[in-house]
Amino acid sequence: MAISSELIKSVTAELYERSLRKIPLDAMDALVGAAQVESNETARHTLRIMIKSAEEAEKTGQFVCSDSGVPVYFIRVGTQVQFSGHVREAIAQGFDQLVSTIQPPLLPHITNPLTLERGYKGAGMPLVTFDMVDGSDCMDITCSPKALGSGRWAALEIFSFPDLRTIEKYVLDVVARAGSQPCPPVVVGVGIGGSFDYAAKLAKEATLRPIGEHHTESMVADMEKRLLAGINMMGFGPMGTGGDFTASAVHVNYAAGHGFTPVAVAFNCWINRRTRARIFNDGRVEFLE
């Protein structure tokens, strides 16, 4: 048994579509929890409208946000997985088909960075990152369409033998620079170490971790907790008009590196777009969120 291109095409397209109409449960829970304890009245009001907006989109099948982003997939392939056709091509075809059939239609957000022309196709699209998982017999696909609002504020700096304070100050500075603009409350993903490209990948993956799930190492989990507390002391609040909830989570991932330490910071906006499914060799599909 092997996973067909046709199945990859339909599942990746469906993941994209689902991500546009429904926010993940953890994001909804975070908003509901925040609305109960937020001390700023305008912020509480904004949180309540966020909840209503997400509920209404889900109920009516409309998009939560008009910026449907660009297609971004993270795929972990089990070493036991067999394919009966092309994989990259299937994902691209799935997106093409989605563009031609989805209702309401998508706006053309894919942008040539050199000419600024926009459309539904472009170099390297869809953006797909592959990883291998030893021993697994499934293809684990996360779809996280990236839009301008939060995508714009990610940053990376390379330090030499930084202490934790330096790293944490940098994260706070990046969050302060983004301020009101990435549609807070955001999920902040931090990638530390590895190499230039690897740190960025770690940060991006950190934004995809479910809210409330801490790093397994207590030293890192502690860092996540104090960064979240520190960020929420800044006071930007929901939509940046003041309040206690600038971030609903901070997730930190790290990898060993040399003495030069890249620190990457990435954001997801409050709708925290993320859907995930597994495809097994026997053609079984499991939608996880």
Add this chain to the structure above:
Amino acid sequence: MTIQTHRMKFPLSENDSRTLRAGDQVVIDGEIIVTAGLPTHQRLIRCLDGLEPLPFNLLGQTLFHLGSYCQAKTSPQGIEQLDVVYINPTTSTRFNDVMPRLIGELQLHAVGGKGGLDARSVEALKKTGCVYLSFLGGGATLHTQSIQEVLEVGWSDMLMHYRLMRLRVMGLGPVTVAMDAHGNSIYADTQENAQTRMNQIMAFMDGARQEAATKDKC
């Protein structure tokens, strides 16, 4: 503090605008003009420079940074018309460079989007009598429900969400007055507060880090 919510007819007059205070909420009825395009803003500047005519009257109007997707539909009476399928705000700071001129020279009394505008616009808002309204990002479903009619489309040669759309809305919002016509900007205040608090925040983090390190040693 209780939030003041005002239901107002748009476009706002200069007086209407000056009655609003940062932190107030507004529900919008009436006519608004929307676009999400940076090229549209650059083209508007060309109009102000006399290089091209404005597609329709913008003087004294409302300009919101909202992107829209429209489809042609036929009414039961057989009339072809445009239908807004969805609408949502974009980040206004992208237009920081051009907004002071647009606010001043077009005498706009309400602008808006999400994320705010910089200090240069604070001055323009004050001088012209104009407010900046913060829309919920990711509020497409709610915002779209308030649209009654597409009144006019300017620059149909541009991408759909770059076009200037004149819309009639009923009950759009509530939106937050995030910058008022009296020099107040919630964005400037929150950014200043964040910077002022930074030393205190770092001291808190230093303490928490030390505590965690001690705990790990036990």
